Amino acid sequence: MARVIAGALSLDGAPISDAFVRGLATPPAGALAYDVRTWAGDGAHLAQTTFCEPSGGSEAASPAQDENTGCALVLSGHIDNADDLLDELGSRAARGLAERYGESGCVLASYLRWGRTAAARFIGEFAVALWDPRTRKLLLACDHVASRPLYHAVSRGRFIFASTAAQLFGAGVAREVDETAAVTFLYRLDRDFRSFHRGVDTVPAAHTVEVGAGRIELYRHWDWPSRPPATRVASGVEIEELRGIFTEAVRCRLARREPMAVPLSGGMDSSSVAAVAGGLAGRGDLVAPRVYSWIWRTEPSVDEARYSAALAERHGLDHVLIPADRAWPYSEVDRWRPFLTDPYLPPHDALWRLLLERARLDGARAVSLTTGADQLISGSPDYLADWVARGHWLSAAREARARIRAGSSRAALRGLVLPFLPLAAQRWRRREAAGFLEQMMPSELARRHASELPVPAITGPSGWWEALRGAVGWSGLGRSLAYHDRLAILYGLEFSHPYLDRRVVDFVLRAPPDLFYAAGRTKTGMRNALHDLLPPLVRDRTDKPNPYPWLRRVYRERLAPRARALAADSELERRGLVTGEPLRQFVERYIGGDDRLFPVFWYSFVVEVWLRQEAGRLDLSA
Template sequence: MGFCGGWNLPFGSVEKAVRALMRSTRRSTGRHAEAAAVFACDDAVFAGDDRLFVVFDGRLDNREELERRLGVPGASASDGAILLAAYHRWGGNCFAHIVGDYACAVWDDASRAFFLTTDPGALRTLFFWSDRGRLLFATEQRGLFACPDVPRELDPEQMAAWLAMLPREPLRTFFRGIRRVPPGHLVRWSAGKFTLECWWRPENVPTLRLKRDEDYEEALRDVLAEAVRCRIRPGERIGTHLSGGLDSSSVTAVAARALAEEGRGATAFTAAPRHPQPSRRNRFTDEWPHAAAVAALYSNVEHVRVDNDAMPMLDALDLREAGNDWPLLNASHNAWDTAIHRDARRRGLDVMLQASMGNMTISYDGTELLARRLRSGDVVGTLRTVRDLRRGGGRSWLGIAGQAADSVLPVALRRRLRAAFGKGEAGLFDYSAIHPEFLKRSGVAEQAIALGCNLRNVARADSRALRLAVLDRSDHRGHSAMATRRLFGIDVRDPTGDRRLVELCLSIPDEQFAKEGVPRSLIRRAMRGLLPDVVLDERRKGLQAADWRVTFDAALPGLRQEVARLRNSPFASECLDLNRMEALLAAWPGVEATGEQANYDYLCAFSRALTAGRFIRRVEGGNG
């Protein structure tokens, strides 16, 4: 399930690495005839000629385009042959021409160098270790750790950044000496040294100017359709994550239409509360009715309900962590997500489509439009936006005034004013149980407190910068996707993270996403007739796992034991505020508790600290 390789290593080290990665019996190995370059792969593409060795884990989503541009012979050409031809034509720049979810390594004998890359979608991972002229790379960190020379030493600064939800440093992992290949980047390694090059530059995508609003709608539909279609290959059994929101509903609907043309169907999974939950302001707490309305439009969609508490929280953590080489993001949400994948495996599915990047692409809400116009001094545009927010967006005058103030005031002043009016905003320690002293020593305290876990504080009035920052901070999805492949044999694919779709959505003016003050206006218009009105006209947000308190309450005895075990770990005791975690458990308000503070305390701060602590103990060997 991936590949590994390196330079100047005993071949036995690479053999051990590939065994750590293996899920299949389709293993291939190769050694360069005149050099110390070695490769091994498990169920991945492996090809070479007298100059190049290429190993590739993933999909070529623009294969027909590449065949045409490279002049290779259509269906008779293997993916490996296409990759070799692409590299011969474009060299290290070839990856900018390849679309798909992939990790790739190339040995180029002419330049005596390795080239390592992953695509911008971040659903494939690639790591490397280099020391004293040696190189070892692998698609999962466990492949590196199979080599006894590779250390397993945790990096305190990365743990601090993770707990503070800071933007990721491109090469950094949780282990000293272990580096990752960042999405959309190329690592060139030669003679014991490496350089990093960013080949994907979405910040430079030109703004798209079309004549009519309908042209933007058509462009979005067309590119979304292609992003979905290339992810549902012949012979594969397809599942989808279907919530009650616009993103997963759009992906499911487009997939259903494409599959129907081939006489095939899909299985859509919706996580829903088994225990009825009261409605909350601007939220609906049961997504099943909205999701069911989507599924009812397409006769080839089988709709499956999965209870949010279908798996005990700690059981789900134990299962998911066995396949994950990175801390999990959220303990409570992991329960229903793991339950869905477990059911999908039982049904024999091969692929799960999701839409986790949709909020930053197809259904971006256009919120930064008012800020941009205010900060640029566009008085007429600002007044027009205020009018639209009032009429089409249904916003109150007070709400619009608050949004305008947030747009122009310095962050510190904005926070003081909000606190003075009793509207204090959540800050770092609302979201995080990082130990304050550990944060101070980490050197990131000032940055973390200023950010306050809100990327709008560093990307103000710039929708493109904001969305790219969110995409960059969401690269943990690759670790989750790799774990899903390992544990369940299911390939997770996200059309809303398709490079072509991301670039299109970044190029579309903000005005289209917030037309006439309606948030997420573009996707609502583009999907009219393909989705039910109950989804398209819903202004509230669906609240996933609204009954998470039930799962948390059932796990309470085990959670107390977990925190007690963390005290046996010097590093967990250093970086986590264990006193606060114990106090939160002692003050647990029960399943009937309401209020946003419980979400901050337990769903965010405690949950993230718990998964970080379990990860630390796992690395230390203390979770046996």
Template sequence: MCGFLMYTTNDIITAETLGAMERRLGLIEHRGPDDMALARIGPGTAAGFRRLAVIDRQGSRQPLRYADRWTLVFNGEIYNYEALRAELIREHGATFATDGDSEVVAAAFHHWGEGALERLRGMFAFALWDEVTDTLYAARDPFGIKPLYYLVTRDGVWLSSEKAPLLDCASDELDPTAMSLYLTMQYVPEPYTLHRDIARLPAGAMLVKELGRAPMIRRFARPAFRPDPAAEEAAVVADLRAALRDSVKAHMRADVPVGAFLSSGVDSTAIVALAAEHHPNLHAFTAAFESGHDELEIAERSAQELGVTLTPSVVRPAQVMEALPRIIWHLGDPVADPSIVPLYFLCRTAAEHVTVVLSGEGADELAGGYTIYREPRSLAAVSDRGPSIQRALRRVARAMPEGMRGKSYLERATTPMRQRYFGNARILSESDRARLLRGSPTVGHAHITAPLYAEVADLDPVTTMQHIDLNTWLTGDILTKADRMSMAHSLELRVPYLDRRVFEVLSRLPERLKVPRRGRTTKYALRQAVDGIVPSFVRDRPKLGFPTPAKAWLKTDLNEWAHHVLSTSGAKTLLDLDYAHDLLKEHEQGKADHARKIWIVLSFCLWHGIFVEGTVTPSRPVRPGSVART
């Protein structure tokens, strides 16, 4: 796992440019503390690299040259690289100077061209320079596990593993569309960032830049659900169990210590149980809070039954104030998910013991794990009625007082899915968003979700919701926080559920094997597949998410701090912070639970203080009296 910076221009790369690139590489040292290299690889192209050595630790230095033609900078892991290497040698007589996966990526592209991308099993973001054709290729894995930012200027194109190295090459102008989408979705969805000039390469996309031409972006992969109504439960469960075993085994490959995250849920417990089959002395890690608002007790029971060592990371409210500015800095753009806080400390603890961890991201999106996936069935009594009845019930809902029982149900049941559902991030109502944002919101969620809904018009409601989450929530929230919080501590995080073979099985699941009609079960096929692998008290537990006591914190330990952030933030030019104060006061008085709404605003205020005002520094806690105002 690593970080890179590449620049290509029609001009000549100067010593001054190389010096600036070296300084910018220092901003992502956390992604690769083991090695740093910077090279001019052509008159107008240079690449820099920060390495976290995991495989072939003594070799595979980057930027990596191949066949006197290609120069590669690569972030990620290719789990089938040994098989690809053997095939390249057998079929093409390819030669290799290293024992790692990076050179295999370059060789695959050399011999198979862009078709190589379809053969890579793993997580990746890379940039590859072809000195024969003066062409830059950059690509990102189909699930978007690894990040890739780009900036197009008058002089050329910049690529980076994180946003920070690009900031002094870009203007300070913010993107109102990204701002509006952030308030809607609690994260900035791809391809946007809050800085107008900087964008993210979408998951499964490739950027191609030929000398003298503008860059082109095209998608080479889009994971697609294709449910099979005739799928037999026994066969699917057996296939899934085998695919998970194979994936975990592949993800255990490393020349450094490997551990795993363990919560009280079935996803992470299954990963730990399967990993322990290959590594009996596995070290697992879990998050806990002083308040006890956590999953520690169940995780400890699971660890004992599975025979693994468990180390908890206990998060205290004072640490939250200390860490949040640095967390926001590492994110690059705010992600207003309170679970980022325990994840940050969980990664810090894990990095003290191992270099690689396995984690359970992706299981809910792929296997049908979110409780909200049961909503279409619960709304059917109303949503299946004819248009005239729908309109009448909608009028009834409008007439009902706010907070009255049944109002929300009628509103949701009489609103088409493509209008009401845009993932797990719906926190601010339209009225909240309009009230907070000074000036009218420029776009709503349909700006992102409408094309996604068009892709799955023929699928059942549950699979449709999965498709939306896979292409929005997973990349924008789940995988963003996983990558940034782990890399903040030079820790490589791997996600065995987001594996090509696992997805091939899960993509075929019919609705009845994800969210069955009887009971409250979700992820039915996955739970059946891990029967006998995970303890029964975990397999049958309902989904809890990643519990974080933000509600209690904002009433007590973080209350004064939150008021201070809202009072001193220069973001008041963009947001109505008086309204945010009102929400905070209602919350602390117990009139309503506004914790998630407040967290969205606080996260943005911290981001604004760091990246716009320059009054908040990642290394210093934001406490009352500690922020210098200008």
């Protein structure tokens, strides 16, 4: 069930009208019907919005309330371990709340037992807001990766929060660009997911915001391990554990009442989700999802139809093919404008729109994505230095030889040598990509941000693990999740991310590194764990086409006039965030065929579009 949540707390004692709260809970402009339910008490207001079925039906739910304490709660997302929590709670009152309000009731009962530490016990994808009249405090909490964002601000004597920043602006919060946030995004300096507007904050992943007694406090309710696991070599037993954990992550997302759609590219990540779902459906454990694949007739080099078809046929899944040749990037920015509250708008946005429109028409209520898979299960070749440093010389030598035999001599050398290089040498190795961006940076900004320039992920023998842990809190992951959440709201869908399941990530962080990268191959853990579920054509493939060659061509053919016009009268340059001449040179060089400049082109294009939107002068009709 897709939900948007919102609420307000009076800080000055002035009343807040129900009409204001209903307006706050109204989703940004879209064509879908919705139902808003509210709760009010002691100056606090909570609201949750449920999207209706295309047929007009609705499964609207009211905010959860406990009559004995007066506590009330709204929940966006889902709690996967609700049954376990109820068993641990073991009371009739807890089960009564769960029977009446579902997972929201379980969360409320957990808070009544364990207080604000209850959030650490929740496994799932959630954002929750709770009012406790006994302490007169409002609590906002997000899951371990903030897959369901929450934005908040103080405006006109009120603390207000909502699932999207657009809701806050619609309720009268000042919309002022935070240029520091824009700079850190444009130049890839941001380390944490943050709002792009002054006075608007986000609830960080695995954190709780507590509002009360004239104070707003932030504390972490859960954290990942801070140190790498003891060095060991994969023994084989980890394969079954990985299979069990990943299967449960997929099962608990697909076992809900919502009809599920699974995008299927034919690569390992989406094929693994579809294969596990197909295997569970084959045993009768759940209803088989429908799978969706993009196909290209004019770009055979990026088409993966034969791989996706092999997986769908292997499990008897209903397979929908979506022609993607005319999914031009940014072809529907006008429709996206109400949601364009930050500059993250990926190049493949139009592909997602095609898929989601079709899935919604087919009756899907939820979509399973592969967010985080590349960062978590690809594996890193850089762990050999760790093995050498910790005395596992024989294992390191065997793995290096296996890589060389597999034609991955470079990976063998990289894994043994690169982590031991001085930081300056590693920075020089990655200088080219960062150098283009730095050439656009005005001198004053360069001096201000000199210490923040991108640094290598590998900074010692344990760098492979530090990079893996850092990927969980990477700002790019947070921005991707926030983008997908807005996209889900636009189409009235619920998105889920099985690779970011807390149990999956916890397993990856404690697993031996050769489980996921061995003998020059990536994602070996998933290939082995799902050996019997993946067709050989998919399981054993060594290539991975992607739509970027097609996207680059389309950018050059269709966006060149727009990009030139934007660069010629740049809002970035007006605000002193770039030096204009290098920007225009890079745009021309990219249009002329220099693919190295694609990141520069994309980052500058989307930030420019967003800033023009904020300044009220966005016109993409050229």
